Structure formats: structure tokens, C-alpha cells
Amino acid sequence: MTDRLEGWEKVTGAARYAYEYPLENVAYLAAVQATVARGEILAVDAEAALGMPGVLAVLSGGNAPRLAPVDDGELAVLQSRRVAYRGQFVAAVIAETPETAAEAARHVRVEYAPEAADVLLRADHEGLYAPEKVNGGFPADTESGDPDAAFAASAVRVDATYTTPAEHNNPMEPHTTVALWEDDGTLVLYDSNQGPSAVQSTLAEVFGLEPAQVRVISEHVGGGFGSKGTPRPNVVLAAMAARVTGRPVKFAVPRRQMWATTGYRTPTIQRVRLGAGLDGRLDAVIHEVVAQTSAVREFAEQAAVPARMMYRAANRRTRHRIVRLDVPSPSWMRAPGETPGMFALESAMDELAVLTGVDPVELRVRNDAPEDPESGLPFSSRNLVACLREGAARFGWDARDPRPGVRREGRTLLGTGVAAATYPASTRPGEAVARAEPDGTFTVRVAAADIGTGARTALAVIAADALKTDLGKVRMEIGDSRLPRAVVAGGSAGTSSWGTAVVRACEALLVRLNGEIPPEGVEARASTADEVRSRQKYARHAFGAHFAEVAVDLDTGEVRVPRMLGVFAAGRIINPKAARSQFVGGMTMGIGMALLEESIMDEAFGDHVNRDLAQYHVPTCADIRKIDAVWVPEADPHLNPMGAKGIGEIGIVGAAAAIANAVHHATGARFRDLPITPARVLAEL
Amino acid sequence: MRPFTYARAATEDEAVAACTDGAAYLGGGTNLVDLMRLGVAEPARLVDVAHLGHDRIERRADGGLRIGAAVTNGDLAADRTVRAEFPLLAQAVLAGASGQIRNLATVGGNLLQRTRCAYFQDVTKPCNKREPGSGCPAREGEHRNLAILGHSAGCVATHPSDMAVALAALDAEVRVRGREGTRTIPFGDLHRLPGTAPERDTCLEPGDLITAVEVPPLRMPSRFRKARERASFAFALVSIAAALRTDVPGGTVTDVRIALGGVAHRPWRARRAEERLRGARASGEAFLRAAEAELEAAEPLRDNGYKVPLARNLIVRTLSGLVAP
Structure with a gap:
């Protein structure tokens, strides 16, 4: 702490x-x-x-x-x-x-x-094409087995289209x-x-x-x-x-x-098909994504990528199509790919739970993948089930009546929902320098960026650990390109990548220290290029589970979230205080995504009309009631010297689906288009 | 932002004399300064009227209140008398903006704030309210939170104030000091419907200065409720200020006031619904029929039809709550 x-x-x-x-x-x-x-x-x-x-x-x-x-x-x-x-x-x-x-x-x-100008994304746009790669360097399309035949032959089928709007960072x-x-x-x-x-x-x-x-x-x-x-x-x-x-x-x-x-998340149109047996076991997963990019920069949101590793199914297809429109360039925005993709996939899983009558927690447990379904690689660690079980126990899930639309308090409908979360645990090469100063303190240098995440503090904790010294003796220098080269704070890979270099530099420094430190100090530099490239092949991902309770006003269609819990499995948590804050921050963004955030494209003018924070709504303090994030213990030796997975983005992944699923539980109406506004809810009540 | 001069007036006379062509009165500045930054408002001179002694809430002989135009929204909502005797007014003010903004915003300025229609605020696009004759892109464009009642071909804007909705229900009056002297305007006459002159939000003439709002005593249960996408710091999708009195509990309606916000170019006093209810038995059924009668006049646009059931439900729910609190 x-x-x-x-x-x-x-x-x-x-x-x-x-x-x-x-x-x-x-x-x-x-x-x-x-x-x-x-x-x-x-x-x-x-x-x-x-x-x-x-x-x-x-x-x-x-x-x-x-x-x-x-x-x-x-x-x-x-x-x-x-x-x-x-x-x-x-x-x-x-x-x-x-x-x-x-x-x-x-x-x-x-x-x-x-x-x-052509500014509106449509699923049938004639300009749609398959990009060479999608964001993250993944192939645009993958296929295994015979997904169409398997889907057609499935006892229970979900076939639904979900949309998410443009959202600004x-x-x-x-x-x-x-x-x-x-x-x-x-x-x-x-x-x-x-x-x-x-x-x-x-x-x-x-x-x-x-x-x-x-x-x-x-x-x-x-x-x-x-x-x-x-x-x-x-x-x-x-x-x-x-x-x-x-x-x-x-x-x-x-x-x-x-x-x-300065970038935004592309709107997405996602068709998800799930084919399962009566017991809810998946046989076919088909996730097809349509998104936009601009005329000057190709950015392909990898929304179907999580469907490649999330659940076991013998037959699978994922597909991305994008179209160049006369619009601003979309880019990275709060867990690109996973965030919109898992809204669709985890909503579809809830629909499957309703159709099969299998409890939504149990359904996910039943479909947990023992190894990465597409690559066949073992997971370095996968504790999705532990997150679901721990969350269910803490949230009081077992007492849940699955029937939708039956819990009423006055003019309010209540409901609860669950959704899974995942995010890749990446480590990228980089460099760091550690110095022992003559006064007994240490200086550690890496061109990392602390964008409010607490990265500086986490790195100091990591360095103090590696140097076997007190935190107070470590001086972190970050945020300057003259420092040893570092990857961006992105893809939840910062702490893992920078931390690995910091540990190696500190270890190298300890080897050089013997007794008295000369006036000019002692310095050691480390590069992790070889180490990162020669790592054993594993599917490395963090997992989590969101549990949300919603209250829906029957008269106004207003949706509030009185209670939300996130449980995460993300390796060793380096600084619990900052980690909780990041998880809760991500969940808060998820509430915004579910209920509020939407940049509205004006077809006549070709721009987003609501370009300020009075018109583009993010949650206020009053929207965040009882919210908590916890984590399950996870010791993963295949990650990095800290045993840590990145936690910057997983907090938002799946959060919107948990809320949308809870709204279904409350009202009996399924909302497949975000955000879930009073206008949309009133139309269904 | 166009360069401007600033003058702080010490007296009403000074203020009115200083407010010549191209000048604007400055209260808390919470809306005007934003509009100046956006290039929507371009006053050559600001006349600060926050220091004219209009910062008091006084009891009138009849038990009503005289609320100075420079009273801040924060002070108004915190006033013990307002909270005890005019709860709908305190609730309306607290439903608006944020604590920081309420501490700056004044009663006079709140009444004169401009619409938050996105096209009005964007000087690169047409808007009849900002640039008469340029057109109204909102009618066919983004209008989810714009008017369903009383709009015109040239303007579908809504008035954004919550406080004004409560004052409309309270049968308040507005004291105005103009170049020709002082006059009193019934609250319902202050704000206009857009018609063919949407550039005019109110009936005020150049140089007119709101000095106070007169509120007669209410003496019946009242409530304000605002529907919005998030729990705080958002303009109303629809809001309602209502008061209701029956002869005996659950009996006949002897007096009723209903005003709606977020539905029109001005706070919308639901006179037709009130007429239906006066003398009727207070029941959910009667409230629903009254609400429907009022909303028969609604002309929703392509994307704001949800406001019709929303307004209807709010009327029924709020009046029902006043009968059986």
C-alpha cells in the first residue's frame, strides 16, 4: 500500500x-x-x-x-x-x-x-475491406473447424448484432x-x-x-x-x-x-453467433466486426480478437472489416479491441445463458478453455474461474433468481449481471539504468511515462525490491527521452516491460557493488531485448469477472448502478493501493460506456456534434455508488521477474456487458446498442 | 474571444446607463463567459451587476419571497425558508449544474442562460437563434434533447434552466429595471416560444436588467423531479415542478401547478393538464388523463419521441407522490 x-x-x-x-x-x-x-x-x-x-x-x-x-x-x-x-x-x-x-x-x-463526404458506418458499406493486420499485429481473419455447419447444427443458437458508438478518450x-x-x-x-x-x-x-x-x-x-x-x-x-x-x-x-x-474509439457493428448444446457447452463461436478508419490513417480495432482465446469451442471464425470514411482517425482508446469486443461477446454469452437456463457464472465456467483454443499454447496462468467463483461468493450471486423483470421496489426494477474480462499480459523489450550513489541512495532511470497510473511509484517499488533496499532510498527518473529507451505506456505493457528492465539493471548493479561506492557512483545498464524475445511460448493473459447491480426507473428509463464488483487475476499486484484505483477507474469507464458515452456523428456536417464534457457525458461521482475491486492470488512464473500482469486496461473490459446483462435481468429487455439511455430503455418498458 | 471592456456597476442607474449597444450584463458568468469563449456571444462591454445589493432573499408581507437577482444559486438552494416553504424551488436549483457553478451562478443569470443546442454553440454551423435566417440544422440533425412542444420551423431549442421550471410553477413575477423605469413581468411572459424570431429568448428589451424575482406564497405540497442520463451535472431530458392541494386526503383537487422543463423553448406551464385536474378527484387515472391532454399538443422530432412518455410518466408519478407522499 x-x-x-x-x-x-x-x-x-x-x-x-x-x-x-x-x-x-x-x-x-x-x-x-x-x-x-x-x-x-x-x-x-x-x-x-x-x-x-x-x-x-x-x-x-x-x-x-x-x-x-x-x-x-x-x-x-x-x-x-x-x-x-x-x-x-x-x-x-x-x-x-x-x-x-x-x-x-x-x-x-x-x-x-x-x-x-461519406461519414456514416454501415454494416453493408461497399467500401468495407479486410485489413492486412488489425491493431496489435493480429491477422484480420481466423477460422478453425467448420463454424457455419457447427452453428447450424447446434441445439441452442444465439445470433445477434451489437453496436458500440464512437467514444472519445x-x-x-x-x-x-x-x-x-x-x-x-x-x-x-x-x-x-x-x-x-x-x-x-x-x-x-x-x-x-x-x-x-x-x-x-x-x-x-x-x-x-x-x-x-x-x-x-x-x-x-x-x-x-x-x-x-x-x-x-x-x-x-x-x-x-x-x-x-487526438483520436477516439471507432464505432463498431458486431455480429456474434454462438452455437451450443442444451448444457451450454459451446461448439461454434463466430464473431464478425465492422469498424471505420479515416482516409489518412488505417486503424483496425481488433474487437474480435478476444473471441479467439476466451472460450473453448471446436469451431470458430473471427473476422474484421473496416472502411475508410471521411472522418477523424480512430485510434487507441481504453483497451482497444477488448472493450467493444467483450461487450458483444459477453452480452451474447448472457443471451446464451438465458436460452439454455444455465446460470451465467456456471456457463462461463463450463466453457473455460484449458489451453489457448486457437494456438493450442498453454496459458501461463488462467484464473477466470477463480475470479467468477470469488466474485459470485462476495456479490451474493448464489441467491440470484434468474427470472428477468420480476424484482420491483416501488417504481424501480432491480437486476444483476455478470461478465468476464480479459486482457493480454504483454512484455516488450526496453532498457534501464541503475546507479548507486555515494550517499547510499540509488537512482533508477527509464524513459517510462506516468500518465496518472502510478507507474513511477510501481517502478520504485520494483527497484527497491530488486536492490533489497528501502523505497525511500530509490530515486526514479522517468518521462525523458534522454533516459534509457522504453516502450509507451500502452497495451497494459508498461509496468511489465519497464519493470523487467529495471530489475535486470538493479541485479547487474548489485553484482558490481562491493563495499565502498566511489564518488562518481556505480552504474549498470540492462537491455531486455534478448530476454523478451527468447521467452518460452505461452498464451499470457489477465482475466477478471464483473458483477453489477442496476436499478431501472420504470417511469424515466434512467439506469443507475448501485453496486459493482470486479475480481481480477493479474499475477502479482505490485502496489495494491494504486492497483485498486486503476481497476475501479476502468470499471467507472465501463459504467460510462454502458450508460453514457457516445460521440454523435452529424451526417450533414461530418463531425461529432457533442464536443465538450457538458454534452459528452462521463460518470460523475454521484453515478458511482458502492464499487469495489479485488484480486485473487496468482503466481505466474512465466511472465517477468515481478510475476506481474498489466492492469491498466482490464478494468473496463467486460464492464459494460455486466451492466447491460443486469439491465436485461432487471427489465427483461435486451440492449444490444450502447449506450443504454433513458430514450432506449423507455422504448422497451 | 473578441476583446471587450469590463465595468462594475455600483447602482442600478449606473448599470442601465452603461448597458448600451453591444454590452451585456454579467452575473456569475457561468454561461456568458463560455459563450464568449466559443465566439457565440461577442459583447463589446461587460457590465458586472453582481454588486448592486440584489443579493438578498426577503420575506414579503403576504408570506412570499422577494429573491434578489444577484442571489447565487447556491445561496438560494441553502435558504431555510426556501427549503421549508418552497421545496420544489430548492430541489430544482440543487438538480442543476455542480456545487462550484451554483456558487457563482445568479438567479437573474440563470433565467437568461441560453439554450445548450449543439448547433447554437458551434459558430461554424448555421443556427437561426445565433444568426437569424441561417437555418436550423437541429431539426434534421441531432435533436435528441430538444423540444417536443411549441417549437417552430426555425428553431427546436429548449430552455436549459431547472430553476425557471420551478418559478413557472410558482406563478412568480420578474422585476425588471429598464431604460424607461421599472416594471413587473408575470413569469410565464418572460420567456418566449421561438416562432419566427428564435434569436429572442425572452420579452426583455435591450438594457433591461432583472433585479428580483417575486414569489407568492405556495402553501401546498410541491416537488421537483428531473430525468437525466447521469445522476448529476446534466441538463434535463425532461423535468417537472409540481404542486398539488386537495380538499381532503385523496379527495378533490383544489389547486394544482405543473411546469415542465426540457420540452420547449421556455419552461412549459401545463395549463391544459391543470385545467383538467382542478375540481377532479385526485387519482392516478385522472393524472394520466391530464398528462395525455397536455401532451396531445406534442410534436416530437425524429429522435426525441421518448420525451412524450417521459413527460407523461413524470407528471403522473410526481402528482401521485404529492397525493401520497
Whole structure:
């Protein structure tokens, strides 16, 4: 139970976030967004803006520095006359104050030749195609056995289509960059991101520099939820503006501009077919996903991937199809793939439970997979059943009356639901340095990012363990691309990857220490590239189970969640205090996904209409009542030296399905489209 | 944001004199400042009217209240008399915004807040309310939380205030200081329906300053209820402020007030339902018939038809609760 090491600094405001670095002679940037969803920029008239006192420059396609092309078309900022989506950055004003920049940006006139835009995802869209790979590097399609025949021959069949809407990450700290070019040509970026090493290498490529010529500092980051996992147009724009004006430039993307420019979860349309015997044992699992991507960047949400390893079934097909629309680029958002995919799969499992009359907990236990169904690999550990059993006992599941729509208190219907969770336990290669200082303390360095997760603290705990010293003697240095190279805080792989390197560096240091420490200290560096690549082959995943109780107002259709419990099996938990917070945070996001979150696409204009936190609803404190997260003991020797699985994302996976399943139990109505709003519920009551 | 000047008025005279063309009164600023940041409101001058001595709640001779226009929402909801004698008003205020916003927002400003229609707030899109004659994309676009009653071809916006719904039910009056002197406006006449001039939310003239809200005594059970997607910090899908009196428990309705929020361009006083109920036996059946009579006039749009049963259910539920609390 370790408190966050930087908690005091954060609470008192001393912790410095990207926008807050005090720099001399700084200028401010405001971006101009496209007001058409597709078309050609004919002209940019900056005269009025340039005439305003305090305006330093206006950048647009005509005068912006040329950049090297990179894979991510989002980073080709101001490089083309084409408009790929409404809200794309088409110009920028740099001025002496943020107010002047914002006002001048309103006076930049952009003339377009608009073209008809295609912005709505449909399951029968003629542009759907199979991507080469889906997110995570997985194949788009897999098939084993004869799923169609097995499904057709099954005694019990579920065939249902589920949809999830576009959802936006919305970290509290917006995407922010302060860019400056030093006299020697080094680009320095104070930037809010999930991995300084990745920003460093990408920006070096974009500006034609050596990686060593780019320095990225991101000591504190106010959330990312995937949206800061890859560099965004804002960082390129700020760096360009700093080069053109010769001054440090600050750019914090305004909340309303984040909707188009910093990523979101694609809407999904998912058809799930489950074929089972009367006892609920699965014989066929078919999960087919339709999602969107943009014209400038391919991103394929891997929503059907969890169906490849979740349950035992002899016949299986998973399939992903995406379509390039004239929309902002979707990207990583809160457990991409698993989150929407497990909403569909775990809703379908609940439908199967209802059809077979098998208890939903028991149904999942019955279909537990002894080894990875597709690869045949053994699981390094798989404690889904333990999570289900532990959760059922704690939640009081055994006393549950399975009949839907029969529990009524006044004008409220009550119900409970369960859903399983899973997330890959990945470890990626990286480096770390450990130093013994002459004063008896240690310094541990790794270019990790603490995006509010408690990563800094977890790494210090890991280092203190490895060094067999007190936590107070360990100084963690993270959030700087000059530190040993590290993977992004993403895919729930941060702690596992960085921690492995930290342990190895600390071990190497201990070997070198013998007695007195010289004035210059003793240092050891470790790289885990070989170790990670030569690991034995296992299917490595964390598992969990969500239990939710809902109260549905018969008159208003309002759904509230008075009680929710998550039970997880995620290896060794390094810092229980922060871990509980992460799990509960993920479950809270799951409540948002189930009941509230939806970015609404405006077909006429081609943008999301509800672009602020007054209109895009996330749960408030009043929405989160009795909520708890616990974990079952799990000793897994096949993971990493800590025995830990990542826990950043599993908390949201399956949470929405548990709530939707509880709503079915309460009302007898099945909600296959998220979010479950009063409008939708009223139509079914 | 367009550059502007700021002046703090010390007296009503000073305020009205300063509020010339292009100026706007500033109360708590919780809506106006947002709109200025969005470029929706572009006042050349802000006249701060939070310091005119309008920050008191006073008892009237008839037992009613005079609520100063600069009383904050937070203070209004916390006032002992309001809580005891006008519970629907305290409940309505507490149902709105967040604690932080209520501590800044004023009664006058709350009444004059603008619609939260997404198109009104987006200067890159047409909106007849913001730019008369430019069109209304909401009618065919995103309108799930817009009007079902009293809308026009040119505007389907709703008024966002919860407090105003309670005041509509309370038969309040609004004290206004204008360039021509002082006058009193019945609450039901303050806010307009959009008609062909949706740019006008209220009947107020340029320079008019709300100085107080007069609330007559209520002396009957009352309640406010708001339906919303999340439990806090959300505008109403539909809200209701209601009060009901019967001659004997479960007997005949002698007085009833019903106002709905989230359904129209102004707080919607359900006069037709009230008429049906006055003199009728207080029963669930009567409440349902009254609600249906009121909502016969509803003209839901493509995606907001759910508001009709929602409003109906809220009327029945709230009145039933007032009969048998």
C-alpha cells in the first residue's frame, strides 16, 4: 500500500505538466480546423489575422515547412490541399498571447472546394475491406473447424448484432506541446504523451533529424487512455511553428478540437453467433466486426480478437472489416479491441445463458478453455474461474433468481449481471539504468511515462525490491527521452516491460557493488531485448469477472448502478493501493460506456456534434455508488521477474456487458446498442 | 474571444446607463463567459451587476419571497425558508449544474442562460437563434434533447434552466429595471416560444436588467423531479415542478401547478393538464388523463419521441407522490 511518490507535488500544484514549463520569449499557437468533411483547400486568406497586433505568423499549406512522409498520415500536418475530415488542422496562428492567437485564428479565412463526404458506418458499406493486420499485429481473419455447419447444427443458437458508438478518450490534461529549437538544431519538446521514446523517434523522422537531436520531456502527464500513445498532429504543428518563428511555442489543444484531432474509439457493428448444446457447452463461436478508419490513417480495432482465446469451442471464425470514411482517425482508446469486443461477446454469452437456463457464472465456467483454443499454447496462468467463483461468493450471486423483470421496489426494477474480462499480459523489450550513489541512495532511470497510473511509484517499488533496499532510498527518473529507451505506456505493457528492465539493471548493479561506492557512483545498464524475445511460448493473459447491480426507473428509463464488483487475476499486484484505483477507474469507464458515452456523428456536417464534457457525458461521482475491486492470488512464473500482469486496461473490459446483462435481468429487455439511455430503455418498458 | 471592456456597476442607474449597444450584463458568468469563449456571444462591454445589493432573499408581507437577482444559486438552494416553504424551488436549483457553478451562478443569470443546442454553440454551423435566417440544422440533425412542444420551423431549442421550471410553477413575477423605469413581468411572459424570431429568448428589451424575482406564497405540497442520463451535472431530458392541494386526503383537487422543463423553448406551464385536474378527484387515472391532454399538443422530432412518455410518466408519478407522499 504505497502512496504515490509524486502525490504531494500533484495535489499542491508543484508537479509540472507540459504547458507549465516557464520559458522565456514564448509564443502561443491556435489551430484552424477544416469546416468541410472532404474537399480541397483553394485558398487561405491570412491577411486579417496577420494584421492583428501581436500576431507573429500564420502557417498553412502554402508556407508550412515540408515534412518527411511517415506511415501515420495524421502527422503530415499542412502538407496537402486535401481535407480528409472536418476538424482537420488546415492552418495555425502563432501570437504573443493565447488570446490573440485564438482570436486571430477565427479571422483566418479558408476557401474550400467541398466534395460529398461519406461519414456514416454501415454494416453493408461497399467500401468495407479486410485489413492486412488489425491493431496489435493480429491477422484480420481466423477460422478453425467448420463454424457455419457447427452453428447450424447446434441445439441452442444465439445470433445477434451489437453496436458500440464512437467514444472519445478525454484525458483531463489536453494534448499539449511546448516546442523549441536550440541553436545547435536540437528540437526540445515538453509534451504530454504516453511514451517519450516513441515521440522522439517519430518526430525525428518527421523533421529529418537524428533521434539524438530530439528531446522529449514529459515528467507528468494528466491522463491519456490511449489517445497520447502515438504522437498527434499537435506536436508536429507546435514544432513547425517554433521553427518558423524562432521562438518557443506552446499549444494546448482546446477540448473541442480534441474530438477531431487526438483520436477516439471507432464505432463498431458486431455480429456474434454462438452455437451450443442444451448444457451450454459451446461448439461454434463466430464473431464478425465492422469498424471505420479515416482516409489518412488505417486503424483496425481488433474487437474480435478476444473471441479467439476466451472460450473453448471446436469451431470458430473471427473476422474484421473496416472502411475508410471521411472522418477523424480512430485510434487507441481504453483497451482497444477488448472493450467493444467483450461487450458483444459477453452480452451474447448472457443471451446464451438465458436460452439454455444455465446460470451465467456456471456457463462461463463450463466453457473455460484449458489451453489457448486457437494456438493450442498453454496459458501461463488462467484464473477466470477463480475470479467468477470469488466474485459470485462476495456479490451474493448464489441467491440470484434468474427470472428477468420480476424484482420491483416501488417504481424501480432491480437486476444483476455478470461478465468476464480479459486482457493480454504483454512484455516488450526496453532498457534501464541503475546507479548507486555515494550517499547510499540509488537512482533508477527509464524513459517510462506516468500518465496518472502510478507507474513511477510501481517502478520504485520494483527497484527497491530488486536492490533489497528501502523505497525511500530509490530515486526514479522517468518521462525523458534522454533516459534509457522504453516502450509507451500502452497495451497494459508498461509496468511489465519497464519493470523487467529495471530489475535486470538493479541485479547487474548489485553484482558490481562491493563495499565502498566511489564518488562518481556505480552504474549498470540492462537491455531486455534478448530476454523478451527468447521467452518460452505461452498464451499470457489477465482475466477478471464483473458483477453489477442496476436499478431501472420504470417511469424515466434512467439506469443507475448501485453496486459493482470486479475480481481480477493479474499475477502479482505490485502496489495494491494504486492497483485498486486503476481497476475501479476502468470499471467507472465501463459504467460510462454502458450508460453514457457516445460521440454523435452529424451526417450533414461530418463531425461529432457533442464536443465538450457538458454534452459528452462521463460518470460523475454521484453515478458511482458502492464499487469495489479485488484480486485473487496468482503466481505466474512465466511472465517477468515481478510475476506481474498489466492492469491498466482490464478494468473496463467486460464492464459494460455486466451492466447491460443486469439491465436485461432487471427489465427483461435486451440492449444490444450502447449506450443504454433513458430514450432506449423507455422504448422497451 | 473578441476583446471587450469590463465595468462594475455600483447602482442600478449606473448599470442601465452603461448597458448600451453591444454590452451585456454579467452575473456569475457561468454561461456568458463560455459563450464568449466559443465566439457565440461577442459583447463589446461587460457590465458586472453582481454588486448592486440584489443579493438578498426577503420575506414579503403576504408570506412570499422577494429573491434578489444577484442571489447565487447556491445561496438560494441553502435558504431555510426556501427549503421549508418552497421545496420544489430548492430541489430544482440543487438538480442543476455542480456545487462550484451554483456558487457563482445568479438567479437573474440563470433565467437568461441560453439554450445548450449543439448547433447554437458551434459558430461554424448555421443556427437561426445565433444568426437569424441561417437555418436550423437541429431539426434534421441531432435533436435528441430538444423540444417536443411549441417549437417552430426555425428553431427546436429548449430552455436549459431547472430553476425557471420551478418559478413557472410558482406563478412568480420578474422585476425588471429598464431604460424607461421599472416594471413587473408575470413569469410565464418572460420567456418566449421561438416562432419566427428564435434569436429572442425572452420579452426583455435591450438594457433591461432583472433585479428580483417575486414569489407568492405556495402553501401546498410541491416537488421537483428531473430525468437525466447521469445522476448529476446534466441538463434535463425532461423535468417537472409540481404542486398539488386537495380538499381532503385523496379527495378533490383544489389547486394544482405543473411546469415542465426540457420540452420547449421556455419552461412549459401545463395549463391544459391543470385545467383538467382542478375540481377532479385526485387519482392516478385522472393524472394520466391530464398528462395525455397536455401532451396531445406534442410534436416530437425524429429522435426525441421518448420525451412524450417521459413527460407523461413524470407528471403522473410526481402528482401521485404529492397525493401520497
